Amino acid sequence: MTYLAQFFDTIEINTSFYSPLQPGHAHQWLDRVAANPRFLFTAKLWQKFTHDTTLDVQNSGPPPNPGRPSSLKASRTASSPSARPSAEDERVVRAGFDVLRNAGKLGAVLLQFPFSFHRTSQTMEYLTALLKRFADYPLAVEVRHASWDDPEIFALLREYHAALCNIDQPIIGKSFLPREAESLEAMGGRSISPSEESPEPIGYIRLHGRRYDTWFSDDPTIPSHERYNYLYSTEELTPWADRIQGAGEHAQNVFAITNNHYLGKGVVNALQMISMLKGAKVNVPEPLRQHYPELEKIASMPPEKPTLFPMGKG
Numbered sequence: 001m002t003y004l005a006q007f008f009d010t011i012e013i014n015t016s017f018y019s020p021l022q023p024g025h026a027h028q029w030l031d032r033v034a035a036n037p038r039f040l041f042t043a044k045l046w047q048k049f050t051h052d053t054t055l056d057v058q059n060s061g062p063p064p065n066p067g068r069p070s071s072l073k074a075s076r077t078a079s080s081p082s083a084r085p086s087a088e089d090e091r092v093v094r095a096g097f098d099v100l101r102n103a104g105k106l107g108a109v110l111l112q113f114p115f116s117f118h119r120t121s122q123t124m125e126y127l128t129a130l131l132k133r134f135a136d137y138p139l140a141v142e143v144r145h146a147s148w149d150d151p152e153i154f155a156l157l158r159e160y161h162a163a164l165c166n167i168d169q170p171i172i173g174k175s176f177l178p179r180e181a182e183s184l185e186a187m188g189g190r191s192i193s194p195s196e197e198s199p200e201p202i203g204y205i206r207l208h209g210r211r212y213d214t215w216f217s218d219d220p221t222i223p224s225h226e227r228y229n230y231l232y233s234t235e236e237l238t239p240w241a242d243r244i245q246g247a248g249e250h251a252q253n254v255f256a257i258t259n260n261h262y263l264g265k266g267v268v269n270a271l272q273m274i275s276m277l278k279g280a281k282v283n284v285p286e287p288l289r290q291h292y293p294e295l296e297k298i299a300s301m302p303p304e305k306p307t308l309f310p311m312g313k314g
Contacts, residue, residue: 005033017044021096040107119147131160140204146174170215203247209260229262
């Protein structure tokens with residue numbers, strides 16, 4: 001983490017999705033990024049709030065899509081209110097997050113919902129309750145099913161000053177499409193100027209890669225990491241650089257997270273994105289430039305060890 005903080009101003013904490021962030025770990029991470037005063041953490045909310053307690057959306061939601069991959073049938077559901085997260089669950093989640101927030105280093109909390117979480121009256125009620133429950137944090141909501149692409153959800157998020165997470169994912173079946181502009185107009189609202197009112201707290205973007213063949217695969221022979229084994233081309237990143245810039249016109253902070261993490265590909269694409277946004281070359285980790293020759297064109301410094309042959313040519 002200390003090493004990455006030399007190159008980036010944010011890291012999305014993924015471990016907090018699987019279990020609550022331990023306060024002791026949070027304190028250690030603060031120490032490790034202290035050399036970068038701009039650094040902010042973002043963190044996923046515990047899956048008990050977004051996955052393990054999902055309402056019975058397959059019975060109450062839209063009719064099933066005949067082309068939907070079979071892996072979606074195994075989504076976890078719990079229709080009993082008693083199965084919902086308790087006050088103790090909330091307490092342990094807050095214990096870790098508050099260490100970061102009290103240090104001024106919690107940039108966002110991400111509420112990431114699965115594709116199986118469709119928009120219904122029940123799920124709208126649940127999401128509203130969750131936004132109220134954690135309204136004191138800067139929130140971003142990631143929904144992946146196209147049923148959420150509706151002015152009602154945009155209005156709800158604006159009410160709680162939460163960001164809609166703009167995502168790049170394989171578009172299969174009724175997948176949520178990327179927003180063409182990260183602005184209030186794109187979310188069914190109106191633009192604002194600084195003279196009228198304050199900008200929204202955050203904007204949030206996540207790039208998952210475009211592995212269509214593994215995104216919803218049920219094949220047990222395919223390793224799980226292959227779902228995120230994808231390297232974006234410069235041409236694929238360019239529209240997202242525009243979206244990030246658009247989000248910056250309406251938010252105090254914009255977080256762009258590359259989730260195509262296999263073999264450091266997310267780091268490669270993040271560096272390329274920073275170079276695009278700055279219009280300048282950037283500091284590149286030496287180990288990566290040896291494996292990804294495309295980084296040479298954006299590297300601000302020459303290789304530590306000169307080579308006889310062009311990078312990546314054997």
